Amino acid sequence: MKIINEAIDLVKENIRDYGMYIALFIIMFTFNLMTNGMFMSSRNISNLLDSAGYIAVLAVGMTLVIVIRHIDLSVGYVAGFLGAIAAMLLMQQGLPVYIVIPIILVLGLVVGLFNGFLIAQLGIPAFVASLAGMLIFRGALLQVTEGTGTIIVQNASFNALGNGFIPSLAQISERHLLTLIVGLIGIIFYFYGEFKTRHDKKKYNFEVVSNSIFVLKLVFVSAIIGYITWILAGYNGFSWTVVIVLLVTMVYHFISNRTVLGRQIYAVGSNPEAAHLSGINVKKITYLVMASMSMLATLSGILYTARLQSATTTAGMLFELDAIAAAYVGGVSSAGGVGKVTGAIIGAIVMASLTNGMNLLGVGISYQYMIRGGVLAGAVIFDVITRKKGK
Amino acid sequence: MANNILEMHSITKTFPGVKALSDVNFKVEEGEIHCLIGENGAGKSTLMKVLSGVYPYGEYEGDIVYQGKVQQFNKISDSVEVGIAIIYQELALFPDLSVYENIYIGNEVKKGSVINWNQTIVKAKAMLNKVNLKVNPEVLIKDLGVGKQQLVEIAKALSKDVKLLILDEPTAALNEDDSENLLELIKQLKKQGISCIMISHKLKEVVAIADKATVLRDGQTICTLDANKGEINERTIIKHMVGREINDIYPKRPEKKIGDTVLELVNWSAYDSQLGRDVVKEASLTLRKGEIIGLAGLMGSGRTELALSIFGNPKNYKLRGDLALNGQPRKFKHTSEAIKAGIAYVTEDRKGNGLFLLQNITNNVSAAKLSGISNNGIINDNEEIKVAEYYKESLHIKASSIEQHVGKLSGGNQQKVSLGKWLFVGPNILILDEPTRGIDVGAKFEIYSVMNKLIEQGLSIIMISSELGEVLGMSDRVYVMAEGRIKGELAAAEADQEKIMELATQ
Numbered sequence: 001m002k003i004i005n006e007a008i009d010l011v012k013e014n015i016r017d018y019g020m021y022i023a024l025f026i027i028m029f030t031f032n033l034m035t036n037g038m039f040m041s042s043r044n045i046s047n048l049l050d051s052a053g054y055i056a057v058l059a060v061g062m063t064l065v066i067v068i069r070h071i072d073l074s075v076g077y078v079a080g081f082l083g084a085i086a087a088m089l090l091m092q093q094g095l096p097v098y099i100v101i102p103i104i105l106v107l108g109l110v111v112g113l114f115n116g117f118l119i120a121q122l123g124i125p126a127f128v129a130s131l132a133g134m135l136i137f138r139g140a141l142l143q144v145t146e147g148t149g150t151i152i153v154q155n156a157s158f159n160a161l162g163n164g165f166i167p168s169l170a171q172i173s174e175r176h177l178l179t180l181i182v183g184l185i186g187i188i189f190y191f192y193g194e195f196k197t198r199h200d201k202k203k204y205n206f207e208v209v210s211n212s213i214f215v216l217k218l219v220f221v222s223a224i225i226g227y228i229t230w231i232l233a234g235y236n237g238f239s240w241t242v243v244i245v246l247l248v249t250m251v252y253h254f255i256s257n258r259t260v261l262g263r264q265i266y267a268v269g270s271n272p273e274a275a276h277l278s279g280i281n282v283k284k285i286t287y288l289v290m291a292s293m294s295m296l297a298t299l300s301g302i303l304y305t306a307r308l309q310s311a312t313t314t315a316g317m318l319f320e321l322d323a324i325a326a327a328y329v330g331g332v333s334s335a336g337g338v339g340k341v342t343g344a345i346i347g348a349i350v351m352a353s354l355t356n357g358m359n360l361l362g363v364g365i366s367y368q369y370m371i372r373g374g375v376l377a378g379a380v381i382f383d384v385i386t387r388k389k390g391k
Numbered sequence: 392m393a394n395n396i397l398e399m400h401s402i403t404k405t406f407p408g409v410k411a412l413s414d415v416n417f418k419v420e421e422g423e424i425h426c427l428i429g430e431n432g433a434g435k436s437t438l439m440k441v442l443s444g445v446y447p448y449g450e451y452e453g454d455i456v457y458q459g460k461v462q463q464f465n466k467i468s469d470s471v472e473v474g475i476a477i478i479y480q481e482l483a484l485f486p487d488l489s490v491y492e493n494i495y496i497g498n499e500v501k502k503g504s505v506i507n508w509n510q511t512i513v514k515a516k517a518m519l520n521k522v523n524l525k526v527n528p529e530v531l532i533k534d535l536g537v538g539k540q541q542l543v544e545i546a547k548a549l550s551k552d553v554k555l556l557i558l559d560e561p562t563a564a565l566n567e568d569d570s571e572n573l574l575e576l577i578k579q580l581k582k583q584g585i586s587c588i589m590i591s592h593k594l595k596e597v598v599a600i601a602d603k604a605t606v607l608r609d610g611q612t613i614c615t616l617d618a619n620k621g622e623i624n625e626r627t628i629i630k631h632m633v634g635r636e637i638n639d640i641y642p643k644r645p646e647k648k649i650g651d652t653v654l655e656l657v658n659w660s661a662y663d664s665q666l667g668r669d670v671v672k673e674a675s676l677t678l679r680k681g682e683i684i685g686l687a688g689l690m691g692s693g694r695t696e697l698a699l700s701i702f703g704n705p706k707n708y709k710l711r712g713d714l715a716l717n718g719q720p721r722k723f724k725h726t727s728e729a730i731k732a733g734i735a736y737v738t739e740d741r742k743g744n745g746l747f748l749l750q751n752i753t754n755n756v757s758a759a760k761l762s763g764i765s766n767n768g769i770i771n772d773n774e775e776i777k778v779a780e781y782y783k784e785s786l787h788i789k790a791s792s793i794e795q796h797v798g799k800l801s802g803g804n805q806q807k808v809s810l811g812k813w814l815f816v817g818p819n820i821l822i823l824d825e826p827t828r829g830i831d832v833g834a835k836f837e838i839y840s841v842m843n844k845l846i847e848q849g850l851s852i853i854m855i856s857s858e859l860g861e862v863l864g865m866s867d868r869v870y871v872m873a874e875g876r877i878k879g880e881l882a883a884a885e886a887d888q889e890k891i892m893e894l895a896t897q
């Protein structure tokens with residue numbers, strides 16, 4: 001019984017962090033029941049994660065932007081425009097993929113630095129600066145696609161980023177082998193990380209959770225990783241999109257939690273003036289965060305173009321709002337200084353699950369918008385209430 | 392027998408992890424000035440927040456009996472309605488609104504639902520008269536000094552027909568003149584039958600003004616002292632507050648080993664392009680190794696501006712003149728360069744620009760020296776925790792744990808976190824801006840002791856302070872500023888209150 005009490009206390013204390021996971025679990029469970037298991041089928045989950053990918057990478061960047069108390073409304077059309085440029089370079093200039101992608105990402109970086117210049121250097125409110133950017137890139141997208149209309153991309157390796165899967169190597173009992181191996185490696189890394197943290201904490205004589213809770217947590221998390229891997233392995237395995245999103249998440253999670261740069265970002269968000277007086281270069285941080293945002297927007301554009309196998313005149317429309325919604329569902333706070341990268345990913349998956357599940361159930365599009373709006377409001381309300389009670 | 396306007400019975404209030412008040416009893420007689428005193432984190436502000444409905448009925452245990460009736464305030468406006476007004480530790484005015492708008496905000500002078508602005512201004516003038524404040528009600532709050540802002544707060548309370556006025560450290564941010572004004576006003580209000588509860592760490596004021604004084608320690612009532620029985624004097628108060636006798640307010644100075652000049656300013660001026668004038672004018676000063684210099688002066692005399700202009704110039708003043716560190720001329724482009732050069736600046740406004748209120752103690756302490764807890768840009772969490780624990784211990788920071796958010800610490804403990812943050816930087820020159828504002832006597836003594844220890848280790852300290860006692864008690868030399876200029880320099884032996892005030896008001 002002691003374990004259960006300790007577990008309950010742990011959840012209560014960290015309800016803000018766990019709340020989202022619990023919500024996601026409930027949503028998935030409910031949809032699965034209502035669709036007679038169709039929702040959690042290999043094919044659907046694979047499809048769901050792929051459809052969440054291009055919003056998820058945006059949400060990661062957006063979370064950091066909101067953490068430093070700014071906003072970036074231009075990301076949607078930056079994604080659309082640079083996606084179209086990528087398509088043109090591939091199809092009209094005939095450049096190979098491995099040259100096009102770096103070029104596009106650098107262009108994204110330049111766009112972001114320009115946003116940073118407007119916001120950090122000239123002090124223009126981010127809302128206005130990025131609204132201007134949104135209009136400009138919308139126009140630019142129309143401009144480049146005006147002559148050609150939709151640009152069809154016929155490049156297998158580029159399109160694989162949005163539709164392809166990692167190679168299988170071999171199938172064992174109908175399951176995708178490499179996916180299983182990657183999942184296993186993931187679990188091993190997770191174990192290693194947890195054991196190391198615990199070991200270090202003990203070395204410093206800090207408090208750690210009891211052994212049974214520790215084991216429970218290990219089993220629980222690896223079961224989830226294992227289960228998802230197992231499901232995906234039953235279809236085509238990990239898609240390249242999922243791999244890219246995972247990489248982006250890991251890099252950003254590491255930066256925001258474990259590095260000096262991450263600390264500085266959160267400090268700037270918490271209190272810019274105090275950060276400045278603590279010797280933190282607020283301008284530099286603003287530049288970096290805005291640049292990273294636009295670069296992720298470019299990545300989002302690549303994923304989206306690859307997924308559609310074409311660049312359209314309306315690509316990127318409303319991405320920014322989906323990304324902002326995902327970030328807020330993921331627990332970011334507009335007051336600054338609060339919000340997690342992993343939260344943004346969960347937020348994006350929650351929103352994608354709602355769309356996907358409701359589509360499976362044949363819910364009308366009008367109700368879909370209302371329900372998603374309700375979930376967004378509910379998530380923020382939950383966040384505000386639990387924050388008041390916190391430490 | 393006199394009437395009690397207020398009786399609080401067995402009040403208990405807990406926060407996650409802390410029992411801020413346990414079984415507190417507190418009585419205030421009609422028409423008296425009752426001081427509430429105690430160490431930082433004793434629970435004074437919390438008790439007043441319970442009384443005024445910030446923590447609504449149901450979030451605490453115990454009874455509030457006000458004017459003979461048990462009250463259950465569910466929100467702040469409930470307590471305002473029965474004539475209780477509270478003025479918080481941090482001022483709650485709107486800087487960009489005018490004086491009259493501030494006085495009547497939330498209590499507008501209306502006809503139907505339309506505000507009558509002319510009437511408002513007339514009434515506001517009457518209120519300002521009551522608090523002896525001669526300003527045009529149409530000026531903006533941000534253009535007034537802190538002392539005057541404080542009076543506006545009181546005018547605002549009076550406009551609501553207050554019977555019990557609560558002041559949480561009203562003089563913490565005021566200079567001596569403004570403080571005296573304020574205390575005078577409180578006495579006047581008492582004559583008009585308004586009862587007053589005042590929280591203060593300035594014991595001199597308490598002695599001067601209190602009819603009664605209740606001492607809290609660790610969330611419990613220790614005793615209530617009565618001026619008529621001659622119980623209110625500094626010694627008695629301190630004894631009850633800290634639970635032991637403190638004989639010297641200022642610890643003995645270690646033997647002085649004053650060395651070479653570490654910082655020198657020559658004809659140093661700072662031009663603020665927003666204000667369009669020089670905020671520091673041709674200041675020249677020297678600071679030597681192992682020395683504490685006091686920077687005295689009135690509010691707005693340019694002391695904070697001088698400190699900022701040395702500390703990497705975060706406000707982007709246009710600087711003229713020369714700054715030399717250890718004899719080398721230096722120019723800092725950013726605060727980070729000043730920090731690297733060994734300068735640390737503990738701000739006066741710890742909530743506004745000193746701390747990260749939504750972050751925990753750990754992250755606050757490490758914020759100015761992330762390199763000290765990281766390797767190649769990667770943070771070592773455990774090292775960081777160790778550092779935070781060290782400062783929590785050595786500075787006696789009262790908190791449920793180092794995980795506690797700094798915004799929820801009591802004022803004095805926030806100040807200690809701020810100090811810990813800058814000590815961790817390991818500076819050679821420490822600039823302290825009002826280091827003991829809002830800090831209890833025990834903690835003040837601790838901070839003074841820390842300062843002495845730092846001096847012994849060869850640091851040099853510039854202490855900006857509006858408390859003359861502290862300037863005189865701690866400094867080796869005193870510079871007095873007025874209107875951006877250094878008006879004079881006094882050696883410890885020749886300095887006294889009169890001489891400082893004379894220079895400061897020249």
Ligand SMILES: Nc1ncnc2c1ncn2[C@@H]1O[C@H](COP(=O)(O)OP(=O)(O)OP(=O)(O)O)[C@@H](O)[C@H]1O
Pocket residue numbers: 391406407409410411429430431432433434435436437438789790791799800801802803804829831
């Ligand atoms: N919202 C809160 N959440 C958690 N703990 C709190 C909260 N507010 C106050 N505390 C804790 O309650 C205790 C009493 O705090 P309080 O602010 O009443 O002290 P105080 O006597 O006013 O001190 P000071 O003189 O420093 O202002 C402290 O330990 C503080 O950390």
Ligand SMILES: [Mg+2]
Pocket residue numbers: 435436437480559801802
């Ligand atoms: Mg207080």
